[in-house]
Amino acid sequence: MSQTKYIFVTGGVTSSLGKGIIAASLAKLLQAREYRTTIQKLDPYINVDPGTLNPYEHGECYVTDDGAETDLDLGHYERFLNVRTSQANNVTTGRIYQSVIEKERRGEFLGKTVQVVPHITNEIKERIQILGKSGDYDIIITEIGGTVGDIESLPYIEAVRQLLWELGEHNGIVVHLTLVPFLSAAGELKTKPTQHSVKTLMESGIKADILVCRTEHEISEDIKEKLALFCNVKKEAVIQSIDASTIYDVPLMMQDEGLDAVTLEKLALPNNTEPNLDQWKEFLERHKNPKNKVTIGLIGKYVELQDSYKSILEAFIHAGAANEVKVEVRSIHSEHLSAKNIDKKLMGLDGILVAPGFGERGIEGKVMAVRYARENNVPFLGICLGMQMAVIEFARNVLGLDNANSTEMDKGTPYPVISLMEEQKSITDMGGTMRLGAWDCHLKADSLVEKVYGSADIAERHRHRYEFNNAYKQQMEEAGLVASGFNPKTGLVEVVEIPSHPWFIGVQYHPEYKSTVANPHPLFVGFVKAVLAQKQKQKNASLA
Numbered sequence: 001m002s003q004t005k006y007i008f009v010t011g012g013v014t015s016s017l018g019k020g021i022i023a024a025s026l027a028k029l030l031q032a033r034e035y036r037t038t039i040q041k042l043d044p045y046i047n048v049d050p051g052t053l054n055p056y057e058h059g060e061c062y063v064t065d066d067g068a069e070t071d072l073d074l075g076h077y078e079r080f081l082n083v084r085t086s087q088a089n090n091v092t093t094g095r096i097y098q099s100v101i102e103k104e105r106r107g108e109f110l111g112k113t114v115q116v117v118p119h120i121t122n123e124i125k126e127r128i129q130i131l132g133k134s135g136d137y138d139i140i141i142t143e144i145g146g147t148v149g150d151i152e153s154l155p156y157i158e159a160v161r162q163l164l165w166e167l168g169e170h171n172g173i174v175v176h177l178t179l180v181p182f183l184s185a186a187g188e189l190k191t192k193p194t195q196h197s198v199k200t201l202m203e204s205g206i207k208a209d210i211l212v213c214r215t216e217h218e219i220s221e222d223i224k225e226k227l228a229l230f231c232n233v234k235k236e237a238v239i240q241s242i243d244a245s246t247i248y249d250v251p252l253m254m255q256d257e258g259l260d261a262v263t264l265e266k267l268a269l270p271n272n273t274e275p276n277l278d279q280w281k282e283f284l285e286r287h288k289n290p291k292n293k294v295t296i297g298l299i300g301k302y303v304e305l306q307d308s309y310k311s312i313l314e315a316f317i318h319a320g321a322a323n324e325v326k327v328e329v330r331s332i333h334s335e336h337l338s339a340k341n342i343d344k345k346l347m348g349l350d351g352i353l354v355a356p357g358f359g360e361r362g363i364e365g366k367v368m369a370v371r372y373a374r375e376n377n378v379p380f381l382g383i384c385l386g387m388q389m390a391v392i393e394f395a396r397n398v399l400g401l402d403n404a405n406s407t408e409m410d411k412g413t414p415y416p417v418i419s420l421m422e423e424q425k426s427i428t429d430m431g432g433t434m435r436l437g438a439w440d441c442h443l444k445a446d447s448l449v450e451k452v453y454g455s456a457d458i459a460e461r462h463r464h465r466y467e468f469n470n471a472y473k474q475q476m477e478e479a480g481l482v483a484s485g486f487n488p489k490t491g492l493v494e495v496v497e498i499p500s501h502p503w504f505i506g507v508q509y510h511p512e513y514k515s516t517v518a519n520p521h522p523l524f525v526g527f528v529k530a531v532l533a534q535k536q537k538q539k540n541a542s543l544a
Helices: 021-033 073-081 095-104 118-127 149-168 190-202 221-233 247-257 261-266 276-289 306-323 344-345 364-373 386-397 446-454 470-479 522-543
Strands: 003-009 037-043 090-092 139-144 172-179 212-214 236-244 292-300 326-333 350-354 380-383 416-420 437-441 457-463 467-468 482-484 494-497 504-507
Touching: 003 021, 003 090, 003 467, 021 037, 021 073, 021 139, 021 172, 021 247, 021 261, 037 118, 073 236, 073 306, 090 095, 090 118, 095 118, 095 149, 118 149, 118 326, 118 437, 149 172, 149 386, 172 190, 172 261, 190 212, 190 221, 190 344, 212 221, 212 482, 221 236, 221 344, 236 247, 236 522, 247 261, 276 306, 292 306, 292 494, 292 522, 306 326, 306 504, 306 522, 326 522, 344 364, 350 364, 350 522, 364 380, 364 386, 380 386, 386 416, 386 467, 386 470, 386 504, 437 446, 437 494, 446 494, 446 504, 446 522, 467 470, 470 482, 504 522
Parallel strands: 003 139, 003 172, 037 090, 037 139, 172 212, 212 236, 292 326, 292 350, 350 380, 380 504
Antiparallel strands: 416 467, 437 457, 437 482, 482 494, 494 504
């Protein structure tokens, strides 16, 4: 292809309609037709990145290989496309303004008055086109966060208007996601919210080329014709997006609706091949027809909001399909665990995962959950803070180091088994200053984790400040907690395991970030496999 094509995905009426899933689904269909496709997200909030946001505010913070702290939608993009994203795939208002202000301070605007138009919009256009100008992609899909009409989104919408004009006909289109609500009192679907949303978009100088209509009920041909007429689009460009049983159904549903076909027509691209979705369909078949079921407890402190652990939940879906197992995840708030109720709360779990997090709230509940898993031979996986809790629990209850802790929770602990790296001690800014991105890890020969990966050398993504304190490594290993993975350059411990336990692994990194439909993460696949094996072993023992 001589010129990169651009697709802009906007949203109207309400938030949380699923722009990220629609963008990822369209990208998957185009990729399946052998178009090199990637997706980027423009976020209108003023934070430089979501790294300092509480998970309750914005869901999980997704980390890329290059260490960018990004929006969770980038997780959807990677899981669907199996293509790595980077800093260039997520742009925030904070980053845009920060860049423009830095340029102004350097005198790059030659004394001009710096304004939203053209300086902010020019910066947005430059960021949008970074991936397109790389030569690596045929099609760039750009998802614009927020809802059309929001004050925060206006500079992005204006930048898109300018860019569409500059790109010329057939080189850029707008897919507008909107809501067609069903009013039970009237007993019918209503198109007026969509009409108003499209009108708002047109007031900014942008015409929607394709309408994707989120709905809980089937949209009739009459309604499609009405939407086409009043929203100024072709009828075949009115796409129904009805509620799905799983997000992984959406690409196939969008294919049935012809979203990819009408997109290619609008972009004047060849439509002479059918998407190759054989692997995707095989995954769905295994996901929807499991042969077994296991229940895994997710012990965390942000469990009220599912998006806080989005990548973990999706990784269990991938691993479940790989094992032909339905993984039922039971979310358990660590703050609500106590010595009195721990047995009752965790009884019946086939496996336990202690989740990542920051701060001291709910820490003791996580430590109790680790102890329960260790003493009751329940398969265990600890991620990031979860791994650190496993180290603390072992130090307290096996080594007898009372009050062992992380200096994150207790700066005066007599046994700082988890402590701050030396280079972190002088850092005062919180944003973007942790150990971030992909780091190498060497796995000990014949360890459980090496067998799980099938490789001695791996690279995994990190997001943390505090580390395993190597001063306690020998003492831990002599008592049975083995450091089975470490960074070859720094010597920092990345993985711990208990060989005498049926399956007990803690990892300092975030394996969930790299799990995709095409490549389920081996650590999750191995964990689910071990959970099932332990469950069947206990069942057989009870029958004997």
